[in-house]
Amino acid sequence: MVRTIEATRPISESIPTPPKIKVSLKINGDLKQLQIAPWTSLLDLLRDTLDLTGTKKGCDHGQCGACTVLVDGRRVNSCLTLAVMKDGSEVTTIEGLMADGKLHALQQAFIDHDAFQCGYCTPGQICSAAGLLAEGKAHTAEEIRELMSGNICRCGAYPNIVAAIQQAMSAMGGNS
Amino acid sequence: MINFQYARPNEVADAVRQIAADPRARFIAGGTNLLDLMKSDVEQPSRLIDISRLPLKSVEETPDGGLRIGALVPNTDLAYHPLVESRYPLLASAIMAGASQQLRNMASTGGNLMQRTRCYYFYDIATPCNKREPGSGCSAIEGLNRMHAILGTSESCIAVYPSDMSIALAALEATVRVMGPGGERTMAFADFHRLPGDTPERDNNLEPNEIITAIELPPQGFAKNHSYLKIRDRLSYAFALVSVAAALEMDGEAVKEARLALGGVAHKPWRVEAAEAALAGQPANEASFAKAADIVLSGAKGFEHNAFKIDLARRAIIRTLTQAANGTPQSQSSKKIR
Ligand SMILES: Cc1cc2nc3c(=O)[nH]c(=O)nc-3n(C[C@H](O)[C@H](O)[C@H](O)COP(=O)(O)OP(=O)(O)OC[C@H]3O[C@@H](n4cnc5c(N)ncnc54)[C@H](O)[C@@H]3O)c2cc1C
Numbered sequence: 001m002v003r004t005i006e007a008t009r010p011i012s013e014s015i016p017t018p019p020k021i022k023v024s025l026k027i028n029g030d031l032k033q034l035q036i037a038p039w040t041s042l043l044d045l046l047r048d049t050l051d052l053t054g055t056k057k058g059c060d061h062g063q064c065g066a067c068t069v070l071v072d073g074r075r076v077n078s079c080l081t082l083a084v085m086k087d088g089s090e091v092t093t094i095e096g097l098m099a100d101g102k103l104h105a106l107q108q109a110f111i112d113h114d115a116f117q118c119g120y121c122t123p124g125q126i127c128s129a130a131g132l133l134a135e136g137k138a139h140t141a142e143e144i145r146e147l148m149s150g151n152i153c154r155c156g157a158y159p160n161i162v163a164a165i166q167q168a169m170s171a172m173g174g175n176s
Numbered sequence: 177m178i179n180f181q182y183a184r185p186n187e188v189a190d191a192v193r194q195i196a197a198d199p200r201a202r203f204i205a206g207g208t209n210l211l212d213l214m215k216s217d218v219e220q221p222s223r224l225i226d227i228s229r230l231p232l233k234s235v236e237e238t239p240d241g242g243l244r245i246g247a248l249v250p251n252t253d254l255a256y257h258p259l260v261e262s263r264y265p266l267l268a269s270a271i272m273a274g275a276s277q278q279l280r281n282m283a284s285t286g287g288n289l290m291q292r293t294r295c296y297y298f299y300d301i302a303t304p305c306n307k308r309e310p311g312s313g314c315s316a317i318e319g320l321n322r323m324h325a326i327l328g329t330s331e332s333c334i335a336v337y338p339s340d341m342s343i344a345l346a347a348l349e350a351t352v353r354v355m356g357p358g359g360e361r362t363m364a365f366a367d368f369h370r371l372p373g374d375t376p377e378r379d380n381n382l383e384p385n386e387i388i389t390a391i392e393l394p395p396q397g398f399a400k401n402h403s404y405l406k407i408r409d410r411l412s413y414a415f416a417l418v419s420v421a422a423a424l425e426m427d428g429e430a431v432k433e434a435r436l437a438l439g440g441v442a443h444k445p446w447r448v449e450a451a452e453a454a455l456a457g458q459p460a461n462e463a464s465f466a467k468a469a470d471i472v473l474s475g476a477k478g479f480e481h482n483a484f485k486i487d488l489a490r491r492a493i494i495r496t497l498t499q500a501a502n503g504t505p506q507s508q509s510s511k512k513i514r
């Protein structure tokens with residue numbers, strides 16, 4: 001068998017603590033001027049600094065999609081995004097999808113189709129679906145399933161999620 | 177994650193100067209692999225050099241009729257690029273077979289090439305791993321090795337290289353353009369990635385002070401007869417156990433020219449020119465494809481948990497070549513294998 005080694009790696013060598021960096025981000029329409037440490041993920045910034053806790057942390061490693069938000073209109077995993085790298089960008093989270101006091105078509109469709117059970121994956125599912133609609137590449141249920149595969153639902157609400165997305169798609173004039 | 181400094185150069189030359197000045201610095205592009213590894217303390221860079229805004233984001237036709245792809249073109253944009261969809265559909269398909277749409281939106285072309293193995297022990301800093309800690313031993317050879325390599329392994333490492341995109345690039349005979357302190361050079365795709373040998377800590381032949389600037393594709397795109405088949409534990413959002421990129425130039429019912437590259441089986445995209453040569457001039461049928469598969473897999477060696485990959489690869493090669501010959505490439509949304 002292989003021998004075991006101790007965790008001898010230098011976990012924190014003498015790298016000076018870097019200064020915080022000035023970043024401006026437009027988050028759900030509000031321009032924010034922030035000072036952030038370079039290692040802050042966009043997810044931690046949203047949840048811990050800005051109190052936007054709708055975006056969820058599932059795995060913190062890109063494997064579940066719970067942290068999905070839109071950056072400049074494209075869906076990304078905020079857990080694998082360094083906030084400093086997005087200086088100048090526009091970020092949309094689940095809190096920013098409502099407009100004029102009305103739920104986004106996807107939010108309404110998720111309610112109509114009972115597209116969640118515990119709800120933990122739902123903000124990520126909805127932001128991801130918003131990205132999917134903007135991309136305009138999914139037309140069939142099969143294509144929706146494939147292009148939504150980056151969002152895991154531990155409760156297994158998948159059939160209702162697909163139905164909700166199809167409803168929002170036709171409500172918004174897409175074909176499905 | 178440990179402390180690190182952050183820098184954002186505006187020019188490629190400046191990025192090269194910065195990486196050359198600090199051997200513990202790393203480039204960061206999409207961040208989808210590097211940040212993941214940093215969270216596990218596998219990578220502990222002193223400085224992140226953010227290259228994501230460098231002007232390497234275009235896809236352009238080259239004078240010889242090929243395509244030059246900037247190293248920072250996101251995976252999604254590349255897969256959906258009209259010239260890639262129409263002329264290099266094998267590449268588009270392989271990209272869409274990997275990761276998730278969110279990750280593909282973030283991931284860059286250069287970063288995809290550079291992504292490191294998903295070997296569980298490589299990720300777990302409490303276990304020995306020659307790739308992470310040279311000389312410490314390989315935990316996989318006698319450990320959990322279901323996902324590991326069956327070809328080109330060494331006594332020091334049996335890891336596989338996980339990229340899907342690169343398997344298509346290998347079949348298409350792409351070229352990698354890199355820039356270092358001394359200027360630009362190009363590498364044939366086959367020379368980019370390495371076998372583990374006794375230096376598994378090196379995944380590829382990029383020097384530590386070099387940056388990938390572009391990938392170039394030759395004019396021949398095999399747009400009519402191609403297929404990328406990826407076999408994995410679930411239908412989507414999972415790494416390949418075995419994947420096959422096949423590209424054929426047909427002459428009626430016969431194969432005129434063949435390209436065949438395998439993923440999920442080795443430390444680099446696996447291509448065997450003798451197998452491709454054996455297909456040339458042969459009828460496009462199961463017997464010819466089986467013969468090619470046998471040549472590809474002649475040196476294959478399984479370990480305790482992954483010996484199944486040998487037969488899986490054999491059948492996947494035959495199926496993918498059949499799909500390519502029939503002009504019915506594997507769909508990446510319908511998972512039915514025809
Ligand atoms: C959950 C999950 C599932 C995945 N599934 C798949 C899959 O099924 N198939 C697949 O193929 N991939 C898969 N991936 C991997 C993904 O494709 C890679 O992480 C991605 O392509 C890396 O690109 P990046 O731009 O984010 O790289 P980064 O993380 O930014 O960089 C990776 C490495 O490349 C170096 N680098 C980046 N750009 C350059 C450059 N221009 N020149 C020199 N060095 C450079 C960096 O220094 C770093 O060491 C998955 C990833 C995750 C997290």
Ligand code: SF4
Pocket residue numbers: 293295296297298304305306307308313314315316317332333334335376
């Ligand atoms: S297979 Fe390679 S990467 Fe995995 S433990 Fe062995 S040396 Fe490390």
Ligand code: FES
Pocket residue numbers: 056057058059060061062063064065066067068077078079080
């Ligand atoms: S928390 Fe980001 S993908 Fe799981």
Ligand code: FES
Pocket residue numbers: 115116117118119120121122152153154155156157
């Ligand atoms: S609703 Fe519970 S994880 Fe999706």
